Amino acid sequence: MDKFIYFLEALSFANLGLAFAGVLAGIVIGALPGLSATMAVAVLVPFTFTMNPASGLIVLGAIYTGAIYGGSYSAILVNAPGTPSAIATTFDGFPMAKRGDGALAVSIATLASVIGGLIGALMLMFLAPPLATVALAFGPPEYFWLAIFGLTLISALSVGNLIKGLIGACFGLILSMIGVAVIGADVRFTFGSQTLIGGIDIVAGLIGLYCIPVLIDLVATKDPHLKVASDSSGFRLGESFAILMRNKVNAIRSSVIGTVVGILPGAGGSVASLVSYSESRRSSKNPENYGKGEPGGIIATEAANNATVGGGFIPTLVLGIPGTPPDAVILGALLVQGIKIGPQLFTSQGSIVYTFIFGLLIGTLLMLPIGLVVGRYAYKSIVAIPKAALVPTIAFLTVIGSFAIHNNLHDSAVMLGLGVIGWGLNRAGFAPSPIVLGLVLGQIAEQGFVQAYLIGNAQGNILGQFFGRPISLAIAAFAILTLFYPLAASAIGARRAKKSAVDQTVESRDANA
Amino acid sequence: MQTLKNVHDPLGTAVAAGFVVLGIVLVYSSQSMSAMGSVFPITTSSAMAILGLVLIGRNVVLGLRGITPGSSATKEGGIEGGSNLRRILFVLAMVAWIALLPVLGFFVASCLAYFAIMIVSVHERMSVKEMALLVILGLAILGGFTLLMSEVLLIPMPRGLFF
Numbered sequence: 001m002d003k004f005i006y007f008l009e010a011l012s013f014a015n016l017g018l019a020f021a022g023v024l025a026g027i028v029i030g031a032l033p034g035l036s037a038t039m040a041v042a043v044l045v046p047f048t049f050t051m052n053p054a055s056g057l058i059v060l061g062a063i064y065t066g067a068i069y070g071g072s073y074s075a076i077l078v079n080a081p082g083t084p085s086a087i088a089t090t091f092d093g094f095p096m097a098k099r100g101d102g103a104l105a106v107s108i109a110t111l112a113s114v115i116g117g118l119i120g121a122l123m124l125m126f127l128a129p130p131l132a133t134v135a136l137a138f139g140p141p142e143y144f145w146l147a148i149f150g151l152t153l154i155s156a157l158s159v160g161n162l163i164k165g166l167i168g169a170c171f172g173l174i175l176s177m178i179g180v181a182v183i184g185a186d187v188r189f190t191f192g193s194q195t196l197i198g199g200i201d202i203v204a205g206l207i208g209l210y211c212i213p214v215l216i217d218l219v220a221t222k223d224p225h226l227k228v229a230s231d232s233s234g235f236r237l238g239e240s241f242a243i244l245m246r247n248k249v250n251a252i253r254s255s256v257i258g259t260v261v262g263i264l265p266g267a268g269g270s271v272a273s274l275v276s277y278s279e280s281r282r283s284s285k286n287p288e289n290y291g292k293g294e295p296g297g298i299i300a301t302e303a304a305n306n307a308t309v310g311g312g313f314i315p316t317l318v319l320g321i322p323g324t325p326p327d328a329v330i331l332g333a334l335l336v337q338g339i340k341i342g343p344q345l346f347t348s349q350g351s352i353v354y355t356f357i358f359g360l361l362i363g364t365l366l367m368l369p370i371g372l373v374v375g376r377y378a379y380k381s382i383v384a385i386p387k388a389a390l391v392p393t394i395a396f397l398t399v400i401g402s403f404a405i406h407n408n409l410h411d412s413a414v415m416l417g418l419g420v421i422g423w424g425l426n427r428a429g430f431a432p433s434p435i436v437l438g439l440v441l442g443q444i445a446e447q448g449f450v451q452a453y454l455i456g457n458a459q460g461n462i463l464g465q466f467f468g469r470p471i472s473l474a475i476a477a478f479a480i481l482t483l484f485y486p487l488a489a490s491a492i493g494a495r496r497a498k499k500s501a502v503d504q505t506v507e508s509r510d511a512n513a
Numbered sequence: 514m515q516t517l518k519n520v521h522d523p524l525g526t527a528v529a530a531g532f533v534v535l536g537i538v539l540v541y542s543s544q545s546m547s548a549m550g551s552v553f554p555i556t557t558s559s560a561m562a563i564l565g566l567v568l569i570g571r572n573v574v575l576g577l578r579g580i581t582p583g584s585s586a587t588k589e590g591g592i593e594g595g596s597n598l599r600r601i602l603f604v605l606a607m608v609a610w611i612a613l614l615p616v617l618g619f620f621v622a623s624c625l626a627y628f629a630i631m632i633v634s635v636h637e638r639m640s641v642k643e644m645a646l647l648v649i650l651g652l653a654i655l656g657g658f659t660l661l662m663s664e665v666l667l668i669p670m671p672r673g674l675f676f
Contacts, residue, residue: 035666039666043665043666043667163564163567163568163571164525164568166560166564167529167532167561167564167565167568170532170536170557170558170560170561170564171532171561173553173557174539174554174557174558174561177553177554177557181546181549181550183549183550184546184547184549184550185550186546186547186550186551188543188546188550188554189539189542189554212607215603216600216603216604217595217600218634219596219599219600219602219603219630219633219634220594220595220596220597220599220600221594221595221596221636222636222637386647387634387635387636388631388634388635388639388647389631389647389650389651389654390634391603391630391631391633391634392626392627392628392630392631392634392651393627393651393654395603395607395610395626395627395630396623396627396654396655396658397658399607399610399611399614399623400658400662403614403668403671404662404666404668407668407669409611409614409615409671412611412614413611416604416607416608416611420604424528425528427524428524428525428527428528429522429524429525430525430528442553445553446553449552449553450549450552450553453549453552454549
């Protein structure tokens with residue numbers, strides 16, 4: 001009964017209006033490459049101090065969930081993930097947009113984001129205390145294996161070109177090591193440059209590697225940026241819903257993965273979406289379509305990254321450990337509001353917490369109409385704007401987006417440099433995605449490995465650290481399965497084809513006889 | 514020389530050779546790091562160099578067998594063909610843009626680079642009306658985003674000779 005009262009409180013006219021404004025602001029900021037969910041939440045935190053705690057939290061939750069979803073627009077329409085958690089959305093979203101299915105891709109991303117957001121928020125509401133213990137069960141070896149699991153996606157992204165994919169991943173890992181090492185504080189691979197001491201920012205790398213090559217090729221020809229489908233009017237909502245129903249298991253599995261990975265401090269939406277994409281491809285009946293415009297890839301990524309919103313709040317509210325950077329900002333806002341974090345929060349200050357969770361659910365539901373309308377106009381604008389205006393506008397966004405990360409032009413220079421290198425490597429057959437995977441997951445893998453090694457060394461059991469813990473072993477097993485699945489699947493397929501050819505030959509001989 | 518001509522995927526092979534050299538240089542420069550700080554760099558750089566050698570060896574063998582390569586562009590690949598001059602001009606405009614931001618100021622440098630890239634991107638003749646519309650649209654986008662960044666998001670924009 002108490003929860004119903006909190007639900008009605010969240011449904012007040014003022015809270016609904018705040019959730020609406022928050023989702024809209026989040027979508028717009030998230031859609032701009034370089035302007036992250038963390039920035040959106042951080043900039044708007046001071047405005048919430050004048051509100052009552054529950055309303056302030058509803059706004060922050062709505063901005064956060066809207067920004068994570070908004071990252072999918074630029075990933076689908078201009079191949080530039082608005083946020084790192086939308087990296088895998090580019091794999092299938094941009095190919096879909098290029099062939100004229102941009103509106104369909106945006107609608108699918110919207111529906112999947114809503115499903116993921118709802119499942120994450122419901123798990124926050126009902127399973128927060130038990131799930132928070134998962135965060136404590138994850139140590140350095142588990143983080144190491146989780147990053148390795150994400151890296152195994154390279155084998156799927158590089159079918160027919162595995163050696164180049166692996167070289168690209170090594171290059172990305174090396175890029176992630178540039179600057180001061182997290183453990184040991186060695187200054188690595190800066191070659192005396194002051195600019196590189198801070199390392200290569202992931203967002204600057206993402207914008208450069210994905211967006212600049214598209215622009216370089218866009219200016220070279222008369223061809224339009226995206227094809228226009230003959231039935232491009234409308235949201236194609238019915239078609240999107242039918243595709244989602246065919247991928248319902250994928251959507252639910254990805255949402256659960258997103259929530260669980262979101263619980264892990266430091267892992268975040270990028271790891272969650274890459275792991276979900278990998279799992280979705282492995283379990284698909286048509287894995288060969290992934291990376292060529294398969295809706296299942298968008299569903300997996302978007303469901304997972306929006307589920308991390310609810311998942312990230314679990315350790316934030318129960319343990320006081322923020323799951324993701326925006327959670328850290330929101331944690332600060334909670335403390336300013338005088339809310340005491342801890343397992344008792346759900347009982348001692350239930351009115352605030354449950355009103356906030358219901359606000360998060362309402363904000364996620366509001367994302368459906370707002371997202372569809374904004375997405376439709378974003379797609380129509382990208383298609384309608386002449387190339388002569390589109391190219392400089394996207395170029396402008398890449399420059400300000402990379403500058404805004406640290407208010408530093410060095411990030412813009414790194415972005416452009418990586419973009420040009422990425423374009424050259426792509427020409428030679430080295431795709432950008434393995435490089436990006438290495439860049440994103442490198443630091444998590446290295447930190448986990450070195451910490452686990454140090455702990456194992458101190459305990460005199462290094463192998464036990466990496467191979468003697470049940471969660472580690474389970475993640476390692478999934479990583480190995482994912483790594484070798486494409487090879488095994490093609491070998492099984494070839495054997496089946498050979499067998500059926502032999503059967504046909506025998507049958508035709510029998511018929512002739 | 515004949516062998517080089519027959520190499521399968523010459524561009525990919527040349528880039529792989531570059532990665533081998535880079536890997537060796539990085540392994541060498543990792544020697545001065547602490548044990549913990551050098552584990553990952555040495556492992557990754559060595560793996561990159563070894564994989565580069567494997568790719569070169571594979572391409573040489575395939576070339577000697579007379580197997581002709583398909584397009585080297587990846588499935589994420591961009592557009593083959595087109596004007597390389599425009600590509601170069603675009604990159605130069607981007608370099609100038611980033612270099613001039615602290616000199617001229619954010620808005621002025623962005624205006625110059627924006628319209629330079631616009632000229633590079635135009636492939637067909639335009640009427641005066643179309644050009645005027647593009648200029649107005651460009652100024653609106655630049656002005657709108659500059660205000661958003663500096664006044665709403667309170668990001669300190671670079672200020673040079675102008676603004």
